[in-house]
Amino acid sequence: xxxxxxxxxxxxxxxRSAEVHMVVVPGAEGDFGVLAGHAPVLSTLRPGFxxxxxxxxxxxxxxxxxxxxxxxxxxxxxxxTGDIPLLx
Amino acid sequence: xxxxxxxxxxxxxxxxxxxITRAMNLVATAKLRGAQAAALAGRPFAEGxxxxxxxxxxxxxxxxxxxxxxGTGRDQTHLLVVVTSERGLCGAYNAxxxxxxxxxxxxxxxxxxxxxxxxxxxxxxxxxxRTHGRHVIATRSIEGRKILAFAEAKVxxxxxxxRFSAGEFDVAHILYAYYRSALVQVPTExxxxxxxxxxxxxxxxxxxEFEPSPEAILTELLPRSVAAQIYQCLLEARxxxxxxxxxxxxxxxxxxxxxxxxxxxxxxxxxQAAITKELIEIISGAEAV
Numbered sequence: 374x375x376x377x378x379x380x381x382x383x384x385x386x387x388x389r390s391a392e393v394h395m396v397v398v399p400g401a402e403g404d405f406g407v408l409a410g411h412a413p414v415l416s417t418l419r420p421g422f423x424x425x426x427x428x429x430x431x432x433x434x435x436x437x438x439x440x441x442x443x444x445x446x447x448x449x450x451x452x453x454t455g456d457i458p459l460l461x
Numbered sequence: 462x463x464x465x466x467x468x469x470x471x472x473x474x475x476x477x478x479x480x481i482t483r484a485m486n487l488v489a490t491a492k493l494r495g496a497q498a499a500a501l502a503g504r505p506f507a508e509g510x511x512x513x514x515x516x517x518x519x520x521x522x523x524x525x526x527x528x529x530x531x532g533t534g535r536d537q538t539h540l541l542v543v544v545t546s547e548r549g550l551c552g553a554y555n556a557x558x559x560x561x562x563x564x565x566x567x568x569x570x571x572x573x574x575x576x577x578x579x580x581x582x583x584x585x586x587x588x589x590x591r592t593h594g595r596h597v598i599a600t601r602s603i604e605g606r607k608i609l610a611f612a613e614a615k616v617x618x619x620x621x622x623x624r625f626s627a628g629e630f631d632v633a634h635i636l637y638a639y640y641r642s643a644l645v646q647v648p649t650e651x652x653x654x655x656x657x658x659x660x661x662x663x664x665x666x667x668x669x670e671f672e673p674s675p676e677a678i679l680t681e682l683l684p685r686s687v688a689a690q691i692y693q694c695l696l697e698a699r700x701x702x703x704x705x706x707x708x709x710x711x712x713x714x715x716x717x718x719x720x721x722x723x724x725x726x727x728x729x730x731x732x733q734a735a736i737t738k739e740l741i742e743i744i745s746g747a748e749a750v
């Protein structure tokens with residue numbers, strides 16, 4: 374299975390742009406995990422944390438989001454969210 | 462002829478003015494770079510949002526569609542958001558923006574529309590209040606920090622959207638100076654509300670699933686997109702302002718240099734004249750003895 378390309382962008386800057394194993398996204402209708410090969414989805418987000426798993430079984434990296442949007446397709450996840458100051 | 466003493470004082474004063482204008486020129490250069498970099502960094506978001514809005518907007522015509530996208534269905538009350546600077550000493554920058562705002566306002570009034578002005582920045586307030594005071598509904602200052610905070614744009618966007626929802630206006634445009642180069646800033650008008658429908662470049666996959674619904678997604682995204690657009694305009698305006706200031710301070714520095722040259726020449730001539738006069742006095746004194 375291929376890797377998943379993750380982009381987290383805010384109006385201020387591109388917060389993350391990386392190849393990852395899995396992303397868990399706080400969707401409006403519940404958290405969902407995304408692996409490479411996921412069906413295309415466009416979902417709104419709740420305020421919460423995006424969890425990034427760089428490799429299988431790794432400690433997730435948590436990035437706070439204030440809501441926004443996740444665009445998922447088979448090879449990439451793009452998260453459009455707000456600028457949260459003091460986090461970089 | 463002015464005395465040596467007073468010439469000396471003037472030279473010192475012009476020299477220290479020149480130091481200030483030169484320093485302002487350098488500071489403006491640095492700030493200009495900062496604003497440009499920030500505007501560039503915000504582009505991926507604008508592109509992502511435009512892609513989603515463009516794709517979803519095509520099918521948005523029903524009564525469910527967000528008002529921010531479809532508008533109120535009327536074209537009567539126009540809001541002009543005029544972005545000017547907080548500080549002066551930037552040449553004709555503010556005058557140009559104010560001129561565009563006046564022209565647009567008068568055009569709209571001539572067409573029988575209602576015009577409301579929302580003035581951002583201290584420098585546009587007084588001149589617009591003077592000629593179009595009745596139309597100014599709000600003024601706002603932008604904190605003069607080094608880096609423009611996104612929060613400024615967010616607050617402005619939230620205020621505009623609240624006013625739009627309250628039915629205060631039908632259409633909103635933002636007027637700001639587009640940065641072409643340090644020498645050329647073009648006063649520009651851009652529509653904010655209803656949100657522009659971007660060209661659909663690449664399509665979303667046909668089998669895409671929407672959670673919870675396309676309408677909900679737009680409702681979440683549109684206010685963010687308006688804030689992002691305002692942020693981009695503010696950064697653009699900031700770059701233009703610093704560019705204008707750079708140019709203005711550059712010519713001020715040059716003018717001060719020319720003035721120094723002239724003053725130094727006068728000073729030296731006056732000094733020489735005094736010396737010559739003294740010599741003549743001594744010689745003619747000696748001859749008389």
